[in-house]
Amino acid sequence: MRLFVFKWEGEIKDRHMKKQKVIFVVGGVMSGVGKGVTTASIAKLIQDRGYVVTALKIDPYINVDAGTMNPTEHGEVFVLDDGDETDQDMGNYERYLDVDLSRINYMTTGRVYQSVIERERNLEYKGKCVEVVPHIPLEIIGRIDAAIAHASADVAVVEIGGTVGEYQNILFLEAARMMRRCPDTDVAFVLVSYLPVPDKIGEMKTKPTQTAARILNSTGIQADFVVARAERALDQKRKEKIAMFCDVAEEDVISAPDVDSIYAVPEMFEQQGFTDRMLAHLGLKQGVRTQRAAQWDEMVTRLRAAQASGIRPKIGIAGKYFATGDYVLTDSYISVIEAIKHAGTAHGVNPEIVWLDSEVYETDAARMHEELSALDGLIVPGGFGSRGIEGKIAAITHCREHKLPFLGICYGMQMLVTEFARSVAGLEDAHTTEINPDTPHPVVDILPEQKEKLAHKEYGGSMRLGAYPARVVAGSMTQELYGGADEISERHRHRYEVNPAYVQRLTDAGLVFGATSPDGTLMEVAELSRDVHPYFIGAQFHPEFRSRPLRPHPLFSGLVAAAYVHSTQ
Numbered sequence: 063m064r065l066f067v068f069k070w071e072g073e074i075k076d077r078h079m080k081k082q083k084v085i086f087v088v089g090g091v092m093s094g095v096g097k098g099v100t101t102a103s104i105a106k107l108i109q110d111r112g113y114v115v116t117a118l119k120i121d122p123y124i125n126v127d128a129g130t131m132n133p134t135e136h137g138e139v140f141v142l143d144d145g146d147e148t149d150q151d152m153g154n155y156e157r158y159l160d161v162d163l164s165r166i167n168y169m170t171t172g173r174v175y176q177s178v179i180e181r182e183r184n185l186e187y188k189g190k191c192v193e194v195v196p197h198i199p200l201e202i203i204g205r206i207d208a209a210i211a212h213a214s215a216d217v218a219v220v221e222i223g224g225t226v227g228e229y230q231n232i233l234f235l236e237a238a239r240m241m242r243r244c245p246d247t248d249v250a251f252v253l254v255s256y257l258p259v260p261d262k263i264g265e266m267k268t269k270p271t272q273t274a275a276r277i278l279n280s281t282g283i284q285a286d287f288v289v290a291r292a293e294r295a296l297d298q299k300r301k302e303k304i305a306m307f308c309d310v311a312e313e314d315v316i317s318a319p320d321v322d323s324i325y326a327v328p329e330m331f332e333q334q335g336f337t338d339r340m341l342a343h344l345g346l347k348q349g350v351r352t353q354r355a356a357q358w359d360e361m362v363t364r365l366r367a368a369q370a371s372g373i374r375p376k377i378g379i380a381g382k383y384f385a386t387g388d389y390v391l392t393d394s395y396i397s398v399i400e401a402i403k404h405a406g407t408a409h410g411v412n413p414e415i416v417w418l419d420s421e422v423y424e425t426d427a428a429r430m431h432e433e434l435s436a437l438d439g440l441i442v443p444g445g446f447g448s449r450g451i452e453g454k455i456a457a458i459t460h461c462r463e464h465k466l467p468f469l470g471i472c473y474g475m476q477m478l479v480t481e482f483a484r485s486v487a488g489l490e491d492a493h494t495t496e497i498n499p500d501t502p503h504p505v506v507d508i509l510p511e512q513k514e515k516l517a518h519k520e521y522g523g524s525m526r527l528g529a530y531p532a533r534v535v536a537g538s539m540t541q542e543l544y545g546g547a548d549e550i551s552e553r554h555r556h557r558y559e560v561n562p563a564y565v566q567r568l569t570d571a572g573l574v575f576g577a578t579s580p581d582g583t584l585m586e587v588a589e590l591s592r593d594v595h596p597y598f599i600g601a602q603f604h605p606e607f608r609s610r611p612l613r614p615h616p617l618f619s620g621l622v623a624a625a626y627v628h629s630t631q
């Protein structure tokens with residue numbers, strides 16, 4: 063029986079080529095317990111056995127993509143090669159699987175409804191009454207099929223956002239339930255649940271997990287595996303309880319206590335036989351562990367050695383998307399943090415990340431100098447808007463003058479250029495027109511083709527997004543960092559650019575543009591030569607999206623190396 067044929071980018075994918083294997087990961091009790099890392103780890107463990115694996119994230123939001131969401135609300139916006147603005151979990155999947163995912167791997171409620179409505183307008187339902195059920199779940203299934211076909215995957219791991227019991231993800235669970243009924247698909251359900259250990263009680267409680275499993279049952283789904291997230295390991299008694307009340311085999315209750323590194327989670331699952339059980343459940347051969355699996359294990363060993371080394375160069379991040387209510391949330395910079403860790407592991411050091419609020423630097427220069435003097439390196443990451451901007455520029459001046467290693471990312475690069483224009487090139491009041499449209503020296507300005515879109519209030523997807531090639535300038539520090547490469551490809555997410563009208567004046571004043579767009583018009587990297595400063599560089603792109611645990615990004619690697627040297631001086 064052909065259930066549904068999904069058209070994506072003009073191709074019709076036939077879902078009946080071979081039997082599909084789909085693992086759904088759903089959350090119980092509460093969010094934020096590591097469902098994304100669990101999903102990525104399961105995907106990686108199956109890949110480790112020689113299978114082609116893809117991973118999908120489903121977000122319940124109406125937003126068509128994550129690009130229009132404030133990072134303090136939603137966390138980082140992770141940009142894919144094809145320019146899709148997605149959820150930070152997509153970053154986890156790419157890091158664990160070391161693959162480049164595409165927009166078909168990400169869906170939101172908004173995206174799903176949008177295509178159903180478009181289809182209806184195009185008469186694709188041939189006069190039928192188009193209904194929430196089954197047409198929305200069928201669209202979801204079609205997208206999962208298309209992602210599998212696109213990656214030629216043996217197995218897909220699908221993370222359903224939110225937690226069971228909420229209204230928002232119910233249609234995604236319905237799609238998952240329907241998929242189990244497809245004769246050409248083998249499905250597994252993993253419930254990632256949280257087990258609290260309340261202080262006053264001093265005992266791990268399983269009841270919320272039992273309740274979550276039952277709520278899942280009420281959607282027609284029975285969990286096959288329960289991943290028990292908790293601060294501590296699960297004891298035998300609680301394992302038995304979960305097995306009994308959630309109706310899963312005891313071996314399929316997986317203990318998932320907090321570990322020293324998220325990259326050690328696959329190892330923890332493997333040791334409990336999770337991969338073996340999952341493969342058996344899906345009717346797949348056990349396979350032989352790949353070479354990459356062994357390299358990953360070595361990386362985890364190096365990471366532990368780096369942590370044990372006690373060598374901790376201090377790297378500051380001056381951002382603004384931290385505060386939510388009374389709490390500090392660093393989710394907005396997750397890929398930056400991971401990229402620092404990847405570089406640290408490669409260099410055998412364990413960088414300490416220090417969160418800095420650049421806004422206070424605007425009124426308290428003494429505090430700024432004190433805080434920055436304690437650092438071995440500074441990152442000004444991507445951002446938008448005026449808050450804290452003069453503080454960031456002042457911090458960059460400090461880095462330049464005190465030879466403190468500096469990496470500017472996107473907005474950080476634009477601020478590097480602005481700082482250099484003002485302080486070195488003598489362009490008083492130079493600025494980006496994002497902040498000061500009337501600046502006498504618009505050293506950073508909007509792309510002409512984007513002006514049109516903004517005039518029509520087309521904000522969603524109106525940026526330069528995704529991977530673009532760049533030409534590396536011979537003899538630059540950029541070329542040294544990229545191991546002599548002439549051309550690179552990096553992911554972007556910005557509206558503004560270094561203004562070509564100022565490039566000559568900035569170059570004359572000593573700023574080096576280490577990489578440009580292939581036609582030479584867009585400045586991709588700005589740097590100071592090593593004779594002037596040990597490490598002072600900014601990238602218009604986002605290097606953090608391309609950093610992988612086994613392949614740290616050259617710009618982060620360069621920063622961590624320079625920060626380490628600084629820490630020994």
Ligand code: GLN
Binds near residue numbers: 446496
């Ligand atoms: N606000 C800047 C721009 O739009 C930088 C964006 C970013 O840092 N991602 O160009």
